[in-house]
Amino acid sequence: MSFLTRRLTTTTPRLLGASRAFSASARRDIAKITLIGNLAATPEVRATSSGKELVEYAVASSDGPRDNRHTSWFRVATFVEEGPRRDYLTSLPKGTTVFVEGDASMHSYVDAEGKNRSSMRIYQKSLEVLRRGNPSE
Structure with a gap:
């Protein structure tokens, strides 16, 4: 029997066996999002x-050609x-281009007119300023 054959037959049962737990904590489903806007x-x-x-703040991200541009908020x-850190964040002017990474969660609610609505909330984990906006706008 060759070395390779012995190696495969001795390691294969371990590979096919029960999976090893890599974390002691319970599995948690999360939705990650990355925005540039x-x-x-x-x-x-x-x-x-x-x-x-x-x-709190809002980020606008646009896509599509200029004549048919769609903006998501x-x-x-x-x-x-x-x-x-807070002072820096609250001093960023409108129009500043940012790169945001965060966790996303959906919320359902009934609006004042009785219609079912849903909204997505993003909880920022990190923010990077790509280009500062013009503070005079």
């Missing part, structure tokens, strides 16, 4: 119902403690 307005600090503050939120 422009800020619709300067990010704003808002208080939650529990009193914790978060920074994404609402983004992040929990940033008071300090230089």
Whole structure:
């Protein structure tokens, strides 16, 4: 028997056996999203119902040719403690091009007219400024 044959016959049962757990924590389904777009307005600090503050902003991302362009709007939120990081984020002007990575979640609700609606909320994990907007706009 050759070395290769012995190697395959001794390792194959382990490869076909039970899978090995690589994590001690339970599986968690998540939806990740990556956006590149422009800020619709300067990010704003808002208080939650529990009193914790978060920074909210909207990102516009467009695709298609100029004469048939479609723009998608994404609402983004992040929990940033008071300090230089929050000050920097809230100083970004409308039109700033950003690269955002985050977790996405869908929410269903009934609007004031009784219609079923759904919306996607993105919780920012990281943000990178690609080009600053013009603060005079």
